[in-house]
Amino acid sequence: MNRFFERVEELARERDSLLCVGLDSDVARIPRTCLLKDNPQLWFNQQIIEATKDLVCAYKINLAFYESLGPRGMETLAKTRALIPSEVPVIADAKRGDIGNTARHYARAVFDVFGFDAVTVNPYMGYDSLTPFLEYQDKGVFVLCLTSNPGAKDFQLPEELYLSVAEKCREWNEKSGNIGLVVGAMYPEQISAIRQRFPEGWFLVPGIGAQGGDIRAVLQAGRRGTDKGGLIFNVSRSIIFASQESDFAQRAREQAEHFLALIRAAK
Amino acid sequence: MNRFFERVEELARERDSLLCVGLDSDVARIPRTCLLKDNPQLWFNQQIIEATKDLVCAYKINLAFYESLGPRGMETLAKTRALIPSEVPVIADAKRGDIGNTARHYARAVFDVFGFDAVTVNPYMGYDSLTPFLEYQDKGVFVLCLTSNPGAKDFQLPEELYLSVAEKCREWNEKSGNIGLVVGAMYPEQISAIRQRFPEGWFLVPGIGAQGGDIRAVLQAGRRGTDKGGLIFNVSRSIIFASQESDFAQRAREQAEHFLALIRAAK
Numbered sequence: 001m002n003r004f005f006e007r008v009e010e011l012a013r014e015r016d017s018l019l020c021v022g023l024d025s026d027v028a029r030i031p032r033t034c035l036l037k038d039n040p041q042l043w044f045n046q047q048i049i050e051a052t053k054d055l056v057c058a059y060k061i062n063l064a065f066y067e068s069l070g071p072r073g074m075e076t077l078a079k080t081r082a083l084i085p086s087e088v089p090v091i092a093d094a095k096r097g098d099i100g101n102t103a104r105h106y107a108r109a110v111f112d113v114f115g116f117d118a119v120t121v122n123p124y125m126g127y128d129s130l131t132p133f134l135e136y137q138d139k140g141v142f143v144l145c146l147t148s149n150p151g152a153k154d155f156q157l158p159e160e161l162y163l164s165v166a167e168k169c170r171e172w173n174e175k176s177g178n179i180g181l182v183v184g185a186m187y188p189e190q191i192s193a194i195r196q197r198f199p200e201g202w203f204l205v206p207g208i209g210a211q212g213g214d215i216r217a218v219l220q221a222g223r224r225g226t227d228k229g230g231l232i233f234n235v236s237r238s239i240i241f242a243s244q245e246s247d248f249a250q251r252a253r254e255q256a257e258h259f260l261a262l263i264r265a266a267k
Numbered sequence: 268m269n270r271f272f273e274r275v276e277e278l279a280r281e282r283d284s285l286l287c288v289g290l291d292s293d294v295a296r297i298p299r300t301c302l303l304k305d306n307p308q309l310w311f312n313q314q315i316i317e318a319t320k321d322l323v324c325a326y327k328i329n330l331a332f333y334e335s336l337g338p339r340g341m342e343t344l345a346k347t348r349a350l351i352p353s354e355v356p357v358i359a360d361a362k363r364g365d366i367g368n369t370a371r372h373y374a375r376a377v378f379d380v381f382g383f384d385a386v387t388v389n390p391y392m393g394y395d396s397l398t399p400f401l402e403y404q405d406k407g408v409f410v411l412c413l414t415s416n417p418g419a420k421d422f423q424l425p426e427e428l429y430l431s432v433a434e435k436c437r438e439w440n441e442k443s444g445n446i447g448l449v450v451g452a453m454y455p456e457q458i459s460a461i462r463q464r465f466p467e468g469w470f471l472v473p474g475i476g477a478q479g480g481d482i483r484a485v486l487q488a489g490r491r492g493t494d495k496g497g498l499i500f501n502v503s504r505s506i507i508f509a510s511q512e513s514d515f516a517q518r519a520r521e522q523a524e525h526f527l528a529l530i531r532a533a534k
Contacts, residue, residue: 062369064365070345071341095365096362098362099418105332106335108335122362125414125416126416127418147391150393151392152393154390155432156391156392156393
């Protein structure tokens with residue numbers, strides 16, 4: 001098995017946790033108490049990581065919240081990545097996609113420069129836009145399939161594009177062995193159809209936090225037949241912004257425990 | 268009309284140029300003579316810009332070639348942007364796409380932090396992933412429609428997804444007025460169908476350089492009925508990497524003049 005998915009699976013089993021915490025650390029939303037620090041975003045991340053690092057099977061970091069602060073934000077991205085304990089794999093939520101030669105540079109950025117263990121990518125430009133990522137055999141590559149936002153209704157759901165993506169990814173995965181899918185929690189019925197097309201794949205599932213997706217329904221529809229696993233639930237805002245006060249890290253931990261309990265209860 | 272497209276149109280008319288030069292300045296491919304400089308990528312860009320700045324109606328900078336150098340690369344991106352004369356609009360080739368709140372941060376990065384005049388975005392996640400970009404009314408937003416790479420055959424061409432994208436973009440453009448499309452030069456027949464769906468839009472056309480697309484066929488199929496315009500031809504590698512010797516800037520200018528002559532002759 002691919003090294004990234006192997007690590008997630010080991011940690012998920014060891015901790016009985018399918019929870020991924022998303023460090024979508026929008027500086028406009030972090031508690032005021034952080035603003036006194038030299039690098040508020042980094043300090044905030046450090047507190048959140050310290051408070052949750054034993055509860056998760058992975059972290060996910062969305063690059064947008066760092067890119068919007070320019071070069072200094074990219075420094076913070078690198079430093080945040082380095083703060084995460086080595087036993088916990090980290091996903092770069094980048095949603096990149098470009099022609100082969102260019103995609104190679106994006107792959108280099110997330111894997112070689114910033115040292116992520118997995119990445120999210122956009123399938124619109126097809127196979128040759130994904131291969132530079134897939135060539136990193138130890139890394140995981142989550143392809144957007146059915147997303148949790150309203151815009152999924154514009155192109156993904158009509159003509160069942162999301163099923164074509166799932167089918168192609170299954171086919172491509174026979175060669176590379178490191179493809180997963182991003183599947184939003186809002187659509188249990190569709191998740192079941194996606195699982196049929198890609199029985200062995202890992203699904204990264206956003207949408208159970210602020211967006212209110214039903215964990216039990218997702219688990220029933222989406223878990224693998226073989227081992228009842230293959231799902232990673234990501235929660236970002238509902239955990240990291242649980243409080244605007246100085247107790248924010250403790251409250252983040254409580255929220256992480258809350259979601260972890262919901263996931264365990266639903267299994 | 269939207270300020271970005273107005274500026275492109277003015278410059279295109281004034282210079283009789285539909286040429287955009289793409290600064291895909293892969294450090295592994297820039298001439299050795301640049302490597303003696305403190306910041307080879309920036310110095311290379313400066314020479315290319317100096318040599319071509321009076322020939323173009325826009326520049327395009329692909330972010331991947333800067334992101335792959337980490338925070339320092341992002342500094343070079345900002346400095347490169349700043350080197351371009353104020354009369355020439357600059358497109359960030361970023362191909363971003365994420366849910367609304369996150370996309371807002373990408374929009375802030377390209378428009379507010381790095382000061383670009385337009386951006387390329389990916390439509391897979393639908394309308395709410397584009398609105399944060401569209402809300403910048405003075406900026407241009409090129410949505411990927413039919414791309415010039417082999418992978419276009421995986422999802423864009425089957426079920427005519429590219430036509431759905433063109434139709435939706437036309438509809439959305441009635442509100443925002445700042446949408447253009449990315450349409451690869453390899454498919455004149457499809458370009459004609461896209462033009463029918465989006466009669467008034469600007470098309471950013473890659474694929475006439477290294478990839479060998481037919482300029483005359485693209486012009487016949489894709490120009491607007493109203494003013495015979497609405498097309499921007501981007502050429503990257505064939506111009507900026509025209510020579511590996513110390514004459515690279517002069518050779519880049521010659522290649523830019525060559526493509527400009529081809530475009531003029533085909534009109």
